[in-house]
Amino acid sequence: MLGFFVFAFSDLTVMALIGYTNYIMPSLTPRSVQFGVRIPPDRIRDSSIARLTRNFRIEIVMVTALIMIAALILAFNLGTDAPLGYSILAELIAVWSSYYFTRRKLRSIKIKMGWTRGYVQKIPAPASRINYKSHLKIYLIIPPAMAIALTALAAIVFYPLMPSQIVVAFSGTKPVKFVIKSLATVMIPVYYQLFILAATAFTFLIYRRVRIEPEYPDLVSSAMRQLELRSRLYFSISVFITFMDFGILMSGMADWEMIPGIFSELSILPTIFGLIAMVYVISEGVKKIKQNYSYETGAAENLPKIMNRDDDRFWKMGFIYYNREDPAMMVPKRFGLGYTINLGNILSWVILTVIVAAIAIAFME
Amino acid sequence: MTFMVEIDDSLETPIYAQIRLSIISGIRSGELRRGDILMPSRELAKSLGINYHTVNKAYDILIREGFLFRDKKKRTIVSGWNPREEKKYLRQWEDLERNLIDEAMARGIPSSTIMDIVRHVIDSVKN
Numbered sequence: 001m002l003g004f005f006v007f008a009f010s011d012l013t014v015m016a017l018i019g020y021t022n023y024i025m026p027s028l029t030p031r032s033v034q035f036g037v038r039i040p041p042d043r044i045r046d047s048s049i050a051r052l053t054r055n056f057r058i059e060i061v062m063v064t065a066l067i068m069i070a071a072l073i074l075a076f077n078l079g080t081d082a083p084l085g086y087s088i089l090a091e092l093i094a095v096w097s098s099y100y101f102t103r104r105k106l107r108s109i110k111i112k113m114g115w116t117r118g119y120v121q122k123i124p125a126p127a128s129r130i131n132y133k134s135h136l137k138i139y140l141i142i143p144p145a146m147a148i149a150l151t152a153l154a155a156i157v158f159y160p161l162m163p164s165q166i167v168v169a170f171s172g173t174k175p176v177k178f179v180i181k182s183l184a185t186v187m188i189p190v191y192y193q194l195f196i197l198a199a200t201a202f203t204f205l206i207y208r209r210v211r212i213e214p215e216y217p218d219l220v221s222s223a224m225r226q227l228e229l230r231s232r233l234y235f236s237i238s239v240f241i242t243f244m245d246f247g248i249l250m251s252g253m254a255d256w257e258m259i260p261g262i263f264s265e266l267s268i269l270p271t272i273f274g275l276i277a278m279v280y281v282i283s284e285g286v287k288k289i290k291q292n293y294s295y296e297t298g299a300a301e302n303l304p305k306i307m308n309r310d311d312d313r314f315w316k317m318g319f320i321y322y323n324r325e326d327p328a329m330m331v332p333k334r335f336g337l338g339y340t341i342n343l344g345n346i347l348s349w350v351i352l353t354v355i356v357a358a359i360a361i362a363f364m365e
Numbered sequence: 366m367t368f369m370v371e372i373d374d375s376l377e378t379p380i381y382a383q384i385r386l387s388i389i390s391g392i393r394s395g396e397l398r399r400g401d402i403l404m405p406s407r408e409l410a411k412s413l414g415i416n417y418h419t420v421n422k423a424y425d426i427l428i429r430e431g432f433l434f435r436d437k438k439k440r441t442i443v444s445g446w447n448p449r450e451e452k453k454y455l456r457q458w459e460d461l462e463r464n465l466i467d468e469a470m471a472r473g474i475p476s477s478t479i480m481d482i483v484r485h486v487i488d489s490v491k492n
């Protein structure tokens with residue numbers, strides 16, 4: 001029963017966080033890209049965008065609440081947490097649909113009203129005195145590294161007290177799979193932690209090479225905003241994986257029979273708290289970034305008639321980037337944080353194939 | 366302050382020429398100063414979403430013209446303007462100008478109009 005409540009709490013928290021992240025997403029994306037549509041500077045404050053944003057947010061709140069309630073009722077009636085897991089998928093589809101239709105509406109308004117008429121469209125890029133790689137700080141590795149060191153230390157200290165066979169899998173609170181105790185087998189939690197750290201570091205190293213996209217009318221300020229947001233994202237993920245590592249340590253302690261097996265089920269909780277911390281760090285960061293790098297769009301008639309190139313045509317369904325002319329393999333997401341691949345680049349297909357193959361192999365095993 | 370290169374891919378002017386002009390304009394306005402290191406051509410190309418040979422071409426022309434140079438670490442650096450090149454440059458510039466004025470006069474445009482256009486261009490560049 002405890003397992004059911006822990007999973008219900010975890011799934012519901014994840015659903016709430018997905019809802020909240022999407023609720024604040026219009027504030028996180030670059031100002032000249034609203035719902036995946038390139039907007040000229042004098043239209044950023046347009047009433048139709050404000051209306052669409054309001055409607056999108058209402059949809060997100062309603063969809064999240066409805067799916068959470070429906071999943072909870074189903075889970076209680078069936079006595080299993082399975083509906084909660086599927087409901088996360090349902091929420092993701094619903095949120096994406098809401099984005100997709102909002103984008104379509106905005107795009108048709110933009111085309112119908114001729115928003116880009118009379119505008120010179122340019123592609124700006126920083127060419128000096130900006131080092132966007134330096135925003136990834138090496139000290140971000142310290143918190144997860146310390147959590148890993150603590151886990152390794154616990155494995156060594158508790159080694160003599162551990163049973164001769166170590167639990168590696170539970171079914172509920174019942175241990176179902178064992179391995180013989182050795183220094184290599186008690187370090188299994190550390191291997192997981194190292195894998196997570198390596199995968200995160202790899203993702204960060206790619207992300208720091210992904211371009212930023214300065215926006216008219218204030219190219220420098222908008223570039224700095226994007227870089228600061230990236231810094232916040234790095235920091236929040238470092239916090240998240242540190243919490244996750246503590247969850248793994250907790251699970252390891254249960255596997256080593258140093259704490260009751262029930263903690264194995266509770267070990268998801270630090271990860272959930274980590275997710276909450278991550279979203280908190282990002283949303284607080286956005287407030288600070290807005291204060292530090294605010295720029296006024298000014299009165300529409302005073303703005304020079306220059307806008308970022310209308311690149312909507314390269315974004316299929318609002319989230320798939322396909323541009324054969326673009327040598328970049330990774331580009332910033334159109335709606336959301338992080339990056340996505342350019343499917344117009346042959347190398348992207350190679351990487352995609354490798355990832356799909358790796359996932360398929362992992363599932364087969 | 367960060368210097369931004371701006372290109373417009375709908376123009377007939379080739380992209381490499383636009384990058385060249387953008388950098389020259391940066392040097393003239395003081396946004397780019399002597400010793401400033403420019404982005405490596407590969408990175409600038411990725412940021413602009415264009416082929417890196419295009420950026421290389423612009424950099425190479427600017428190096429030949431003396432606005433940029435490459436150091437031992439292969440970094441592309443702003444060299445500013447070398448006064449020793451001035452006489453040679455002015456001679457080239459006069460030839461170009463002579464050709465343009467010749468062509469305009471052949472089309473019957475009066476010299477006063479040509480002078481007005483030159484003044485207007487100087488003012489717009491300054492602003």
